[in-house]
Amino acid sequence: MGVLAGLEPKVFFDRFEEISAIPRGSYHEEAISNHLKAFAEERGCTVFQDEYYNLLIKVPASKGYENAAPVLFHGHMDMVLDKEPGVEKDMLKEGVDLYIDGDYIKAKGTTLGADNGVGVAFMMCIIDDKTLPHPPIECCISVQEEVGKKGGTVFDPSNVTGKRLMDFNWHKPDTIFAGCAGDISAYFRIPVTENAPAEDAVFYELAIAGGLGGHSEFDINLERVNALQAFGRILNKIALEMEVSLTDITAGVNRYVIPGSMEAVLAVSKKDAQKAEEIVAAVAAELKNEYKIADPDIAVTFAPAEEKASVFTYEETKKIAKALRLLPCGVQSMSLEIEGLVESSNTLAMMDTEDGKVWILMTIPSAVTSRRYNILQKVYDLAEILGASVDTFADCPEWPYRPDSKLLATAKKAFYDLYGYEAGVEVSHSSLELGLFCKKIPGLECISLGPKAYDVHTPKERLDWTTVQMVWDHIKEILKDMTE
Ligand SMILES: [Zn+2]
Numbered sequence: 005m006g007v008l009a010g011l012e013p014k015v016f017f018d019r020f021e022e023i024s025a026i027p028r029g030s031y032h033e034e035a036i037s038n039h040l041k042a043f044a045e046e047r048g049c050t051v052f053q054d055e056y057y058n059l060l061i062k063v064p065a066s067k068g069y070e071n072a073a074p075v076l077f078h079g080h081m082d083m084v085l086d087k088e089p090g091v092e093k094d095m096l097k098e099g100v101d102l103y104i105d106g107d108y109i110k111a112k113g114t115t116l117g118a119d120n121g122v123g124v125a126f127m128m129c130i131i132d133d134k135t136l137p138h139p140p141i142e143c144c145i146s147v148q149e150e151v152g153k154k155g156g157t158v159f160d161p162s163n164v165t166g167k168r169l170m171d172f173n174w175h176k177p178d179t180i181f182a183g184c185a186g187d188i189s190a191y192f193r194i195p196v197t198e199n200a201p202a203e204d205a206v207f208y209e210l211a212i213a214g215g216l217g218g219h220s221e222f223d224i225n226l227e228r229v230n231a232l233q234a235f236g237r238i239l240n241k242i243a244l245e246m247e248v249s250l251t252d253i254t255a256g257v258n259r260y261v262i263p264g265s266m267e268a269v270l271a272v273s274k275k276d277a278q279k280a281e282e283i284v285a286a287v288a289a290e291l292k293n294e295y296k297i298a299d300p301d302i303a304v305t306f307a308p309a310e311e312k313a314s315v316f317t318y319e320e321t322k323k324i325a326k327a328l329r330l331l332p333c334g335v336q337s338m339s340l341e342i343e344g345l346v347e348s349s350n351t352l353a354m355m356d357t358e359d360g361k362v363w364i365l366m367t368i369p370s371a372v373t374s375r376r377y378n379i380l381q382k383v384y385d386l387a388e389i390l391g392a393s394v395d396t397f398a399d400c401p402e403w404p405y406r407p408d409s410k411l412l413a414t415a416k417k418a419f420y421d422l423y424g425y426e427a428g429v430e431v432s433h434s435s436l437e438l439g440l441f442c443k444k445i446p447g448l449e450c451i452s453l454g455p456k457a458y459d460v461h462t463p464k465e466r467l468d469w470t471t472v473q474m475v476w477d478h479i480k481e482i483l484k485d486m487t488e
Contacts (some may be wrong), residue, residue: 028081037053040145049063049064065140069487080147084461100115118466126475127172140165178427182429184403190368190394205249215299220259221432222432229298236328238284247318258353263354342405369435370402418485
């Protein structure tokens with residue numbers, strides 16, 4: 005008996021549990037891709053698998069729908085691997101450990117992978133169900149979505165015939181997702197050197213913990229602490245008062261996660277140690293006050309650390325502090341077309357040292373291409389001032405909202421027929437692969453549907469299982485209505 009046995013719709017939860025047992029972190033999709041390929045082939049589908057393990061699965065139309073226009077389904081098979089501190093699990097080798105907590109499905113100490121295991125499970129349900137009325141279906145299940153939308157970027161659309169696409173990377177069952185931002189990621193690299201610490205150096209570990217973090221595109225409006233930005237603020241304040249040398253920084257999880265915690269080691273002269281402690285305590289109190297509503301558990305610690313063999317120079321340390329201070333971070337513009345919608349933002353997501361450079365990784369989403377590039381230009385401008393360098397990747401176009409879309413109308417009608425009230429229509433600040441598909445397949449219309457899921461990309465990720473039935477019924481109703 006599976007952990008999810010007894011939940012409805014059973015067909016869905018059987019498949020969700022099946023794929024949850026297969027480790028499927030980004031770049032490690034071979035096993036899940038082969039599993040899905042075999043699953044579809046056993047059920048008479050034609051499967052195309054590319055060298056990256058992207059899949060395109062063609063499901064023949066059901067009886068009476070042979071002449072209907074095909075519909076393209078989309079979801080991604082990879083998931084963010086993250087776990088709570090102290091959790092031993094090797095997520096590359098083991099699937100997640102599901103459990104039910106009231107209305108929620110969670111994974112013990114790790115990300116759940118509802119993002120986007122939900123989409124994969126829905127497609128498996130449709131592939132498996134021989135009784136469902138539907139037009140010809142083409143399931144595109146991509147890889148490496150969470151790490152730069154690589155799968156979508158390399159996906160070859162030449163075998164796709166559908167001009168209407170349903171995606172399952174949305175999180176609200178009573179709304180239809182109908183447009184999203186594009187985004188671009190950038191590395192900001194500051195050259196650093198290895199230097200022997202001063203003779204009288206004392207070392208501290210500066211740690212920020214307890215921040216809520218969250219998804220950089222869904223949660224950016226919540227004004228939570230970005231630990232990298234907070235760290236830059238503290239480091240800069242120290243550097244204004246005394247010579248300080250940084251070493252050993254690592255922060256962040258992935259380019260779509262707002263870092264809620266981080267640690268670094270720094271050295272100050274023994275004579276300045278007391279003063280440094282006072283500065284950190286003062287800024288910590290400021291942060292605590294400023295974020296008392298958005299991020300009440302934020303905590304800064306400054307504890308003696310073991311001596312390190314090498315440190316960056318004071319000048320280099322100052323540059324790192326200035327970069328973290330001045331790189332755009334958080335909401336940059338709001339949409340005036342759709343109330344409450346963030347139009348542009350930037351998140352400093354990760355930081356590390358590699359090949360003589362400290363790098364800061366950021367992701368800039370915007371619904372407007374020129375605004376995305378304008379924020380990026382500020383990053384280049386600061387790099388010029390600081391003697392840093394910038395390189396970008398994963399430039400993904402936006403998926404423009406089309407209020408007059410026929411597919412959207414079909415989905416709205418199906419929802420009304422089922423539930424007797426209008427579905428909401430939402431446009432989001434998150435960037436989905438659908439922007440790439442819109443660019444690759446001219447004239448493509450898209451919508452995205454999905455059950456409630458929370459805190460995706462974090463070990464707190466949870467799926468409200470009670471909302472899955474509603475989405476499943478909606479999908480089936482839309483397919484039934486697609487007679488032409
Ligand atoms: Zn995701």
